[in-house]
Amino acid sequence: SQQGEEDPQALSIQEGENATMNCSYKTSINNLQWYRQNSGRGLVHLILIRSNEREKHSGRLRVTLDTSKKSSSLLITASRAADTASYFCATDAYTDKLIFGTGTRLQVFP
Amino acid sequence: GAVVSQHPSRVICKSGTSVKIECRSLDFQATTMFWYRQFPKQSLMLMATSNEGSKATYEQGVEKDKFLINHASLTLSTLTVTSAHPEDSSFYICSAQRAGDTGELFFGEGSRLTVL
Numbered sequence A: 001s002q003q004g005e006e007d008p009q010a011l012s013i014q015e016g017e018n019a020t021m022n023c024s025y026k027t028s029i030n031n032l033q034w035y036r037q038n039s040g041r042g043l044v045h046l047i048l049i050r051s052n053e054r055e056k057h058s059g060r061l062r063v064t065l066d067t068s069k070k071s072s073s074l075l076i077t078a079s080r081a082a083d084t085a086s087y088f089c090a091t092d093a094y095t096d097k098l099i100f101g102t103g104t105r106l107q108v109f110p
Numbered sequence B: 001g002a003v004v005s006q007h008p009s010r011v012i013c014k015s016g017t018s019v020k021i022e023c024r025s026l027d028f029q030a031t032t033m034f035w036y037r038q039f040p041k042q043s044l045m046l047m048a049t050s051n052e053g054s055k056a057t058y059e060q061g062v063e064k065d066k067f068l069i070n071h072a073s074l075t076l077s078t079l080t081v082t083s084a085h086p087e088d089s090s091f092y093i094c095s096a097q098r099a100g101d102t103g104e105l106f107f108g109e110g111s112r113l114t115v116l
Helices: none
Strands: A004-007 A010-014 A019-025 A031-037 A043-050 A055-058 A061-066 A071-076 A085-091 A104-109 B004-007 B010-013 B019-025 B030-038 B044-051 B067-073 B076-081 B090-098 B111-115
Touching (some): A010 A019, A031 A061, B004 B090, B019 B111, B030 B067, B076 B090
Antiparallel strands (some): B004 B019, B019 B076, B030 B044, B067 B076, B090 B111
């Protein structure tokens, strides 16, 4: 079964607004990652947060991790139409393989 | 950044034929590659883990005789869908882990297989 469940499944916002996506997972992890996928394309790595980190920033991205709740959030600030994509969290459960969450489809309207 | 090339990007074949998909790490060595399958508007489902020079490790429910994986070198892994049927139609994506790295995966652009 998939490791992560994401919420919401779909999100529609206007350009300039912030987008927040949440990910919950089931087992202990070494790290959690977020990936982006444009329609019909491969995945692009966005950010990795380790289990001993609580927050990480990268440009307009902010990721938080709460290991006690087994959850993470991805915040995209000042969204742009080009941010339209599916976003997936992925966890490793202390193995060498990543298990992906269900994904959030983000639509940013100009 | 590291580049993974996946080929072909699209393939259409007749039922009963076999299709080979290649995954190459272009500018790094990949001791481990992963093969995923993705249905429309769904997440990626891990099919198998491919380690250079050894047999692939398949996830539960994935037929190893159906989906043959070979990782002959540190830069190339192949997935062969044997005796393809329409239900095998899907988007297949490979990813590679750089030797010595733990964590970030580098993905190919995916291969869309349509079996008629």
